[in-house]
Amino acid sequence: MAVNNPFARKRRHLGEHAAEWTIRIVASFSILVIFLIFIFVFREASSLLTSKSEPAEQPTTNVVATTDDRPEIYNPDSGPEPGSVTTTTTVVKDSDKPEVYNPDVTMVGMDEPVVTTTSIVTLDDRPEVYNPDSGPEPGSVIAAAAAPYEAHEQPTLWDNITSNVWQPVGENPKFGVWPLLIGTLKTTLIAILIGAPLGILAALYSAFFAPRKLREVLKPAIELLAGFPSVVIGFFCLTTVASLLQDITGSQFRLNALIGGIGLSLAVIPIVFTIAEDALSAVPKTLREASLALGSTEWQTAYRVMLPAAAPGVFAAVLLGVGRAFGETMIAIMATGNAPLSSWSPATPARTLAATIGSEMGEVVWGSEHYGVLFLLGIFLFVVSFGLNALTELYVKQRLIKKFQGA
Amino acid sequence: MAKELPVKIHTRDFSFFYSEKQALHGIGIDIYENRVTAFIGPSGCGKSTFLRSINRMNDLIDGTRVTGDMIVDGVNVYDKDVDVVTLRTRIGMVFQKSIPFPKSIYENITYGLTLNERPSKADLDNIVEGCLRRAALWDEVKDRLHHSAVGLSGGQQQRLCIARAVAVNPEILLMDEPCSALDPISTGKIEELITELKDQYTIVLVTHNMQQAARVSDYTGFFLMGRLIEFDRTRTIFTSPSIKETEDYITGRFG
Ligand SMILES: Nc1ncnc2c1ncn2[C@@H]1O[C@H](COP(=O)(O)OP(=O)(O)O)[C@@H](O)[C@H]1O
Ligand SMILES: [Mg+2]
Numbered sequence: 001m002a003v004n005n006p007f008a009r010k011r012r013h014l015g016e017h018a019a020e021w022t023i024r025i026v027a028s029f030s031i032l033v034i035f036l037i038f039i040f041v042f043r044e045a046s047s048l049l050t051s052k053s054e055p056a057e058q059p060t061t062n063v064v065a066t067t068d069d070r071p072e073i074y075n076p077d078s079g080p081e082p083g084s085v086t087t088t089t090t091v092v093k094d095s096d097k098p099e100v101y102n103p104d105v106t107m108v109g110m111d112e113p114v115v116t117t118t119s120i121v122t123l124d125d126r127p128e129v130y131n132p133d134s135g136p137e138p139g140s141v142i143a144a145a146a147a148p149y150e151a152h153e154q155p156t157l158w159d160n161i162t163s164n165v166w167q168p169v170g171e172n173p174k175f176g177v178w179p180l181l182i183g184t185l186k187t188t189l190i191a192i193l194i195g196a197p198l199g200i201l202a203a204l205y206s207a208f209f210a211p212r213k214l215r216e217v218l219k220p221a222i223e224l225l226a227g228f229p230s231v232v233i234g235f236f237c238l239t240t241v242a243s244l245l246q247d248i249t250g251s252q253f254r255l256n257a258l259i260g261g262i263g264l265s266l267a268v269i270p271i272v273f274t275i276a277e278d279a280l281s282a283v284p285k286t287l288r289e290a291s292l293a294l295g296s297t298e299w300q301t302a303y304r305v306m307l308p309a310a311a312p313g314v315f316a317a318v319l320l321g322v323g324r325a326f327g328e329t330m331i332a333i334m335a336t337g338n339a340p341l342s343s344w345s346p347a348t349p350a351r352t353l354a355a356t357i358g359s360e361m362g363e364v365v366w367g368s369e370h371y372g373v374l375f376l377l378g379i380f381l382f383v384v385s386f387g388l389n390a391l392t393e394l395y396v397k398q399r400l401i402k403k404f405q406g407a
Numbered sequence: 408m409a410k411e412l413p414v415k416i417h418t419r420d421f422s423f424f425y426s427e428k429q430a431l432h433g434i435g436i437d438i439y440e441n442r443v444t445a446f447i448g449p450s451g452c453g454k455s456t457f458l459r460s461i462n463r464m465n466d467l468i469d470g471t472r473v474t475g476d477m478i479v480d481g482v483n484v485y486d487k488d489v490d491v492v493t494l495r496t497r498i499g500m501v502f503q504k505s506i507p508f509p510k511s512i513y514e515n516i517t518y519g520l521t522l523n524e525r526p527s528k529a530d531l532d533n534i535v536e537g538c539l540r541r542a543a544l545w546d547e548v549k550d551r552l553h554h555s556a557v558g559l560s561g562g563q564q565q566r567l568c569i570a571r572a573v574a575v576n577p578e579i580l581l582m583d584e585p586c587s588a589l590d591p592i593s594t595g596k597i598e599e600l601i602t603e604l605k606d607q608y609t610i611v612l613v614t615h616n617m618q619q620a621a622r623v624s625d626y627t628g629f630f631l632m633g634r635l636i637e638f639d640r641t642r643t644i645f646t647s648p649s650i651k652e653t654e655d656y657i658t659g660r661f662g
Contacts, residue, residue, distance in 0.1 A: 293499070
């Protein structure tokens with residue numbers, strides 16, 4: 001009956017099916033992996049924000065300690081175990097010294113009171129020390145837990161995070177993120193102020209002015225630069241650029257935000273160039289011809305017709321450049337001086353968010369407050385990068401549609 | 408010819424090369440002032456190449472070169488001391504597939520005017536209105552001058568491109584198949600426009616539509632394989648061509 005139906009589904013080969021399924025599986029796997037990474041990052045930081053799960057983990061950790069005679073608190077995943085409360089206190093007593101690995105204990109105090117505090121806390125199953133919002137609640141237990149805490153004159157976590165000093169290691173760890181935010185903004189701004197104009201100008205040149213032969217060399221060469229290991233760029237800035245700039249400006253700090261910004265701009269330029277060049281080349285050639293036929297010069301055509309026509313793409317290029325500068329780690333560690341100062345001056349060292357995570361995550365105590373704060377910074381980085389990319393995507397689509405289909 | 412008309416464009420033994428490929432062979436032609444001259448011929452015969460040689464748009468293509476003379480108003484436009492930019496302000500061009508600049512209708516018209524000088528707002532307003540009226544577009548767009556030109560219909564866009572070319576006040580208008588992408592009504596409007604414009608401009612029109620050439624042009628040139636086979640008054644070409652290839656093409660025997 002349907003033998004001659006021209007729209008009948010053709011029977012496909014087994015190989016085709018296999019290929020299709022492979023692609024599907026690989027794609028879903030990679031998407032899954034990305035999600036798992038997100039979940040991991042959020043979960044690690046969540047210990048800071050939620051206090052419920054925290055105490056449950058606490059006793060277990062110490063139980064393990066009793067058996068092994070060494071604290072094993074590196075394992076943040078160990079589940080809660082009931083009935084371990086008493087053991088906990090004993091262990092702490094026996095060792096007669098604070099569990100340095102245990103962030104909770106360290107937080108609370110370094111001597112005798114520790115024992116009492118912990119026991120109370122664990123018994124009641126809710127130490128509110130981590131919760132910055134812990135309000136006054138009826139029940140003397142909380143008050144008891146809070147008492148030694150305030151005795152050490154430690155601010156709440158939120159106050160700590162919004163303070164002006166980043167000094168995560170020490171007796172009184174300070175997790176003020178302002179210096180990091182300022183450092184990030186400062187270096188990103190410098191990187192974009194240098195990188196975006198250079199990248200766009202280079203793209204204009206390559207798209208409209210360069211002879212074809214030169215263009216064929218120029219484009220891949222700059223694109224190769226995008227794949228340049230950032231540690232090499234960082235090293236280059238750390239040695240050559242830093243010395244050169246200090247000779248010229250005679251600045252007090254050899255490594256500073258300006259050097260960092262220059263280093264980051266080296267990473268930003270190829271991205272801005274590549275995407276802006278693609279956007280400019282995608283503008284219909286007829287626009288260029290029409291403009292030239294009206295008696296405009298190449299430059300007038302480039303910046304009055306082609307650049308505005310490619311504006312969404314060029315804007316996207318700059319946004320992605322910002323994203324790169326914002327998230328770049330190695331150059332930021334090597335070339336900025338990496339000191340968390342809250343100064344807006346480009347001549348002082350800076351420390352970026354990414355650099356902080358990059359340089360501190362390796363040595364941080366697992367599960368500690370410091371650890372949580374670093375993950376919190378990571379989430380912030382992720383959200384901003386994600387936001388930038390989303391903005392790019394949405395903005396570009398909207399504007400392109402408006403521009404070439406009329407509105 | 409009864410009366411000697413002033414010659415605007417004159418070529419002598421003009422040849423054109425794309426790298427190795429020769430696209431035009433020894434073209435000699437006189438294009439008269441304030442007349443419409445049409446070029447017809449099968450596609451690939453070099454009509455566009457010839458048109459684009461007049462305002463040197465072919466310079467944009469790498470590796471092209473010319474021999475012979477292309478003389479506009481007594482000056483060889485390929486002379487060393489000729490400024491291409493000035494040349495192009497005097498020779499306007501309308502393309503087959505010219506999309507308006509992604510700007511407002513108003514800015515599309517004023518673009519060419521504001522390249523080198525800054526006319527007053529009042530002057531610009533006047534010129535915009537004048538050009539749009541001349542392109543028979545004013546009534547359709549006068550209420551949305553500051554809206555994007557990309558929203559116009561195809562026929563309106565092409566008339567806008569004509570208005571844009573007219574705005575810089577050229578002496579010659581080159582049109583490369585300006586109606587080939589348009590519907591019959593828009594085509595009719597543009598043909599009307601061409602006849603109206605010819606008292607002010609010398610118009611050179613490339614078309615693959617022989618009826619169009621017959622309707623709007625005063626002179627017609629027939630191109631074949633990069634050669635100008637025959638050039639004469641349009642009436643003569645269409646009623647009693649003197650060369651057999653022309654007759655074959657016109658009567659539809661090939662092409
Ligand atoms: N950019 C170019 N590079 C090389 N050859 C071209 C180019 N443009 C046109 N040609 C060749 O030149 C000849 C004439 O083309 P063209 O002037 O566009 O013809 P027409 O406009 O009459 O259809 C054709 O054979 C075409 O292949
Ligand atoms: Mg053509």
